[in-house]
Amino acid sequence: MGTRTENQNEAPPAKRSFRAQMHLAREDAIVQVVNRLLAERGYEAMTVDDVAAEVGIAKASLYRHFPSKEDLAAAAMVRMLQRALAFLDTLDDATAEGAPTTPLNKLKAATRWTLKAQLQGELPSLPSHNSSLRGALMQNEDYVNGLMGLSERLGAWIEAAQADGSLDAKLPPIAVLYTLYARGCDPVLGFLQGTGEFTDAQIVEMVMSTCFNGLAAR
Amino acid sequence: MGTRTENQNEAPPAKRSFRAQMHLAREDAIVQVVNRLLAERGYEAMTVDDVAAEVGIAKASLYRHFPSKEDLAAAAMVRMLQRALAFLDTLDDATAEGAPTTPLNKLKAATRWTLKAQLQGELPSLPSHNSSLRGALMQNEDYVNGLMGLSERLGAWIEAAQADGSLDAKLPPIAVLYTLYARGCDPVLGFLQGTGEFTDAQIVEMVMSTCFNGLAAR
DNA sequence: GTCTATAGAGAGATAGAC
DNA sequence: GTCTATCTCTCTATAGAC
Numbered sequence: 001m002g003t004r005t006e007n008q009n010e011a012p013p014a015k016r017s018f019r020a021q022m023h024l025a026r027e028d029a030i031v032q033v034v035n036r037l038l039a040e041r042g043y044e045a046m047t048v049d050d051v052a053a054e055v056g057i058a059k060a061s062l063y064r065h066f067p068s069k070e071d072l073a074a075a076a077m078v079r080m081l082q083r084a085l086a087f088l089d090t091l092d093d094a095t096a097e098g099a100p101t102t103p104l105n106k107l108k109a110a111t112r113w114t115l116k117a118q119l120q121g122e123l124p125s126l127p128s129h130n131s132s133l134r135g136a137l138m139q140n141e142d143y144v145n146g147l148m149g150l151s152e153r154l155g156a157w158i159e160a161a162q163a164d165g166s167l168d169a170k171l172p173p174i175a176v177l178y179t180l181y182a183r184g185c186d187p188v189l190g191f192l193q194g195t196g197e198f199t200d201a202q203i204v205e206m207v208m209s210t211c212f213n214g215l216a217a218r
Numbered sequence: 219m220g221t222r223t224e225n226q227n228e229a230p231p232a233k234r235s236f237r238a239q240m241h242l243a244r245e246d247a248i249v250q251v252v253n254r255l256l257a258e259r260g261y262e263a264m265t266v267d268d269v270a271a272e273v274g275i276a277k278a279s280l281y282r283h284f285p286s287k288e289d290l291a292a293a294a295m296v297r298m299l300q301r302a303l304a305f306l307d308t309l310d311d312a313t314a315e316g317a318p319t320t321p322l323n324k325l326k327a328a329t330r331w332t333l334k335a336q337l338q339g340e341l342p343s344l345p346s347h348n349s350s351l352r353g354a355l356m357q358n359e360d361y362v363n364g365l366m367g368l369s370e371r372l373g374a375w376i377e378a379a380q381a382d383g384s385l386d387a388k389l390p391p392i393a394v395l396y397t398l399y400a401r402g403c404d405p406v407l408g409f410l411q412g413t414g415e416f417t418d419a420q421i422v423e424m425v426m427s428t429c430f431n432g433l434a435a436r
Numbered sequence: 437g438t439c440t441a442t443a444g445a446g447a448g449a450t451a452g453a454c
Numbered sequence: 455g456t457c458t459a460t461c462t463c464t465c466t467a468t469a470g471a472c
Contacts, residue, residue, distance in 0.1 A: 023455095042347040044262045047447060060450075061456050069448065104434065127345065128405045129260040168427070168435045172416075175424045176433055178409045185405065187346045191396045198390075206393045209386070214432030215394055216322065217386045265465065278468075279438050287466065 027065050027075075030055050035076040038124030043073055043133065070136035074143055076124045081146030087113050088153050103160035104167055107180065110154065111211060114184050115204045119193065125185045151177060183211060245283050245293075248273050253294040256342030261291055261351060288354035292361055294342045299364030305331050306371050321378035322385055325398065326430060328372065332402050333422045337411065343403050369395060401429060 033054045037046040048069050052059040066072045091106045093099060100106045117123045126133060137143050158176045161167035167176065188210075192203045251272045255264040266287050270277040284290045309324045311317060318324045335341045344351060355361050376394045379385035385394065406428075410421045 040347075042345060044345070045347055048449085049447075057455095058457050059448090060458085063449065064455060067449095125347075127260060127262075128408060129258075129263055129343075165435055168431065168433055171424060171427065171433070174413060174415075175406070175410060175428070178406045179428050179433060181409075182404065182406050186400065187403065188393070188396045188400050190346060191399075192393060195392060197392075206389060209389065210393070210397050210429075210432070212432050212434045213386065214428070214430050215386055215389070215397060216430045217383055218436065266467085267465075275437095276439050277466090278440085281467065282437060285467095 026057075030062065030065060030072070031075045031079050034072045035079065035124050036121065038073060038076055038126070039118075039121045043126050043130065048072070068136075070133055071140075073124070073126065073133065074137050074140045077126070077137065078140065078142045078146055080122075080124055081143065081150060084110075084113075084150055085146065085153075088150070102166060103157040103164065106157050107154070107161060107167070108208065108212065111180055111183055112204060112208060114180075115186075115189065115207055116200070118184060118186070118189055119200045119203065123184055154180065179211070183207070244275075248280065248283060248290070249293045249297050252290045253297065253342050254339065256291060256294055256344070257336075257339045261344050261348065266290070286354075288351055289358075291342070291344065291351065292355050292358045295344070295355065296358065296360045296364055298340075298342055299361065299368060302328075302331075303364065303367055303371075306368070320384060321375040321382065324375050325372070325379060325385075326426065329398055329401055329429065330422060330426060332398075333404075333407065333425055334418070336402060336404070336407055337418045337421065341402055346403075372398065397429070401425070 030051065033051055034046070037050060037054070048059055048062060051072065052062045055062070062072075066075060088106075088110060090096060091100060091109055100109050114123065118125075126137075154177055155173055158167065158173045162169040162171075162173070186207065188207060189203055192198055192206065193200070198206070248269065251269055252264070255268060255272070266277055266280060269290065270280045273280070280290075284293060306324075306328060308314060309318060309327055312319075318327050332341065336343075344355075372395055373391055376385065376391045380387040380389075380391070404425065406425060407421055410416055410424065411418070416424070
């Protein structure tokens with residue numbers, strides 16, 4: 001292990017790496033399909049046959065990659081959590097232009113990102129009621145780690161925003177966190193989209209306003 | 219068959235009325251069970267076998283009363299809409315003590331009622347994604363009428379509250395209406411309940427605050 | 437109108453050849 | 455690792471006796 005003498009110009013490792021990359025690429029294609037179907041139809045209405053058909057492989061091949069439907073859903077959720085964390089990284093990059101400076105603005109930017117993703121059908125949605133699925137998710141280490149990482153980073157911003165007086169300090173931080181998470185499955189977005197009277201950008205701003213400013217006049 | 223000479227002083231009409239009442243009573247018992255199961259598990263996870271078992275009758279008997287599972291769900295939704303409309307009536311009863319006087323306070327009272335009902339497991343929840351179910355609901359006259367009645371009455375309060383300056387006038391009334399409807403399936407309630415750190419009353423007030431006052435400090 | 441028994445369809449998961 | 459074919463189970467809905 002210590003002896004990495006690095007004249008490894010030839011094939012052997014490269015070949016295995018190539019295969020592994022193919023494997024990962026296929027799995028990523030699968031997860032992308034799952035992600036979209038979860039966003040479009042939800043977990044229960046998504047069938048494994050659908051996934052296999054859209055990926056273009058046989059169902060049995062799918063089960064070589066993922067041992068169950070629940071694992072498919074978990075993989076999609078993990079991928080989305082990673083994307084969310086990556087986006088939070090960009091918010092902390094102070095060198096980027098237009099980067100939000102205050103904790104409240106970071107929270108707003110994160111919420112906007114979530115709303116846009118949902119409107120564009122990129123955000124997988126799981127049912128609130130489904131104990132077996134929730135159990136499977138909670139046993140998935142990547143999922144739990146991703147969710148905890150997200151919660152910790154948002155939680156830090158929440159507490160900072162409450163400390164600087166920009167966020168309502170009377171609310172427990174956990175209530176704020178859950179309220180923000182709930183924007184990821186807010187049915188209001190779909191309802192407003194269904195009216196056909198608003199652009200996606202307008203819908204985002206309306207929901208942002210109700211979320212941070214409330215319904216009552218200020 | 220034609221010869222109904224009948225000295226009908228006795229039972230016949232009374233008997234039929236009694237039978238009809240029994241029929242309705244049983245159907246109401248069924249709908250109550252459906253209502254609770256929908257609130258606990260959601261539509262997909264509720265099976266017709268469960269309903270029959272909890273009511274204490276055979277599944278085939280259930281299908282004598284309601285022609286399909288979708289009709290069961292629709293009946294529960296209609297019942298809940300009627301209860302909601304009845305509650306709005308009490309809000310308009312100016313003679314009642316403690317009755318809200320302003321449109322905004324009426325909207326708040328209606329929202330509180332919804333949140334409490336959900337916390338107590340009385341509010342049936344349907345999946346956002348389920349086109350066949352939504353189609354069945356939209357063909358149910360009672361459901362559509364109830365929903366329209368509710369929307370009109372809430373809509374009137376919304377416009378009045380915007381006119382008197384207590385509700386944010388920049389939001390389209392339809393957006394406000396949907397935002398209030400969405401409180402009926404807000405996952406934040408269940409999440410906060412799951413922490414075990416708050417009473418139901420505290421949860422209601424937190425969600426009321428985020429809904430009407432927003433997350434940002436005022 | 438209530439029951440038992442069963443039809444019929446759909447979906448998750450697997451067997452076994454290649 | 456991919457395929458076809460099949461298993462197994464669950465669930466909605468119905469048939470038919472009483």
